[in-house]
Amino acid sequence: MQKIISSPDRYLHVQCSDCPIRHRAVCARCDDDELQLLEEVKFYRSFEAGQTIVWSGDRMDFVASVVSGIATLSQTMEDGRRQMVGLLLPSDFVGRPGRETAAYDVTATTDMLMCCFRKKQFEDIMLSTPHVGQRLLEMTLDELDAAREWMLLLGRKSAREKLASLIAIIARRDAALKLMQPEGQVSFDLPLSREAMADYLGMTLETVSRQVSALRRDGVIEIKGKRHVTIPDFDRLIEEAGDDQDGGFLT
Amino acid sequence: MQKIISSPDRYLHVQCSDCPIRHRAVCARCDDDELQLLEEVKFYRSFEAGQTIVWSGDRMDFVASVVSGIATLSQTMEDGRRQMVGLLLPSDFVGRPGRETAAYDVTATTDMLMCCFRKKQFEDIMLSTPHVGQRLLEMTLDELDAAREWMLLLGRKSAREKLASLIAIIARRDAALKLMQPEGQVSFDLPLSREAMADYLGMTLETVSRQVSALRRDGVIEIKGKRHVTIPDFDRLIEEAGDDQDGGFLT
DNA sequence: CGGGGGGTTGATCTCCTTCAATCAACGTGG
């Protein structure tokens, strides 16, 4: 499962101005001058699906933005119990300025491209360009809200509600990528295995599988193959999730 | 349960330089000039134990630091299920710059004093004095870590481990207040009712009560009265919490 | 003395975990 971490993609270089996450990532508020500073020190790294990017406790001398692909943040107890604590999507930020070592395992679930900065250099930039710190604060507050939403799910929702919530969240962010509202019929691929869903939802993979089957039996979702999901009625799904209306956003 | 919100304590005024949370709150990094700006626009409000400070969805035109006392952040589902998502202790920050309405219910569990700022004024200060935004980022990152630690507890720990974790966390912050390490014998009062603990831990108050009894029977904790706890062996408690060593911090 | 809030304890039930068998899809090597 563990593969050798790929070396930096030194030959790949995208202009910041052409970057797909230019207006959502930590650089979103920067003007052209500020962007130039970042441009000069950034470098790209790519990771393959399944690859561990860093292990909790490891030294981590860079911070990064997810350009494309999906990664997970997770914590593990000594006896092997695992809990995912974050899902990293394009434009999300990885790493913490001012911290030496990684606090969580970071794992790529799909092939990924990340835009990286040496930590020290990034910290200097944060001091000199307030727009970076401001945007990072905004993003961190959003993540905190998402984490708290997730605490409600983990602490109080039934297995069925947990699954409906997760599917609704994935549907929402998928719609957001396509710049549309999720309503009526929605269709997409699940980016997570049953095991990853279980780690996220705080349950076993068997229960995940059972609840997926149950939601399908009851017509809440339709499934083609293992991963492709169609939602005939989005409001129905939200109802099953136990959210009044618009709760349950993510990362 | 709901009481009338007290009016601002206009006559109370503490100099920032004498403030007990001066070096831990959102103002921690400010120099004297910057502190002067805050001093001019701050105002105090006090709340009684049990009082709701704001309801989720209510308009909230101020942000604040907890000066003394304890409050909880919680979310409620339509059918009444509740989950606490944060514990606010002295120096913690309440409210989100740039947001109009409260995202959570905020409830005082003890009598409290809060140092408040009109939201608009605070936002202006954040733009002009980077030290405030920098400190807020640092605090928000800490809260995010605490929330994620809590996700592991909610998703993967047993009832007994949950209780041991909660008690360990309270013991730690209590020791932190007294500026000492928790080790060997530790003693303090639980600041939460059984019901509040249940809301925090994602379980029922009956299960909380049973697990407290079980931990007492097994000699992990000793109890005098309803609320006073003594921990004969802190390492033993940590072991029961399922944390390897130093996990489980809070807010 | 009555009542209410907070806490404890017991009996029962149920939802989810655990353990296990089975299946489909896929790749690999003989």
Added chain:
DNA sequence: CCACGTTGATTGAAGGAGATCAACCCCCCG
């Protein structure tokens, strides 16, 4: 081309941890 192992998913049967429902206690206060 087929046997074989592997990986991810589904389904079943059994058991248990915690929820639910309910009784009761203690203490304070009007």
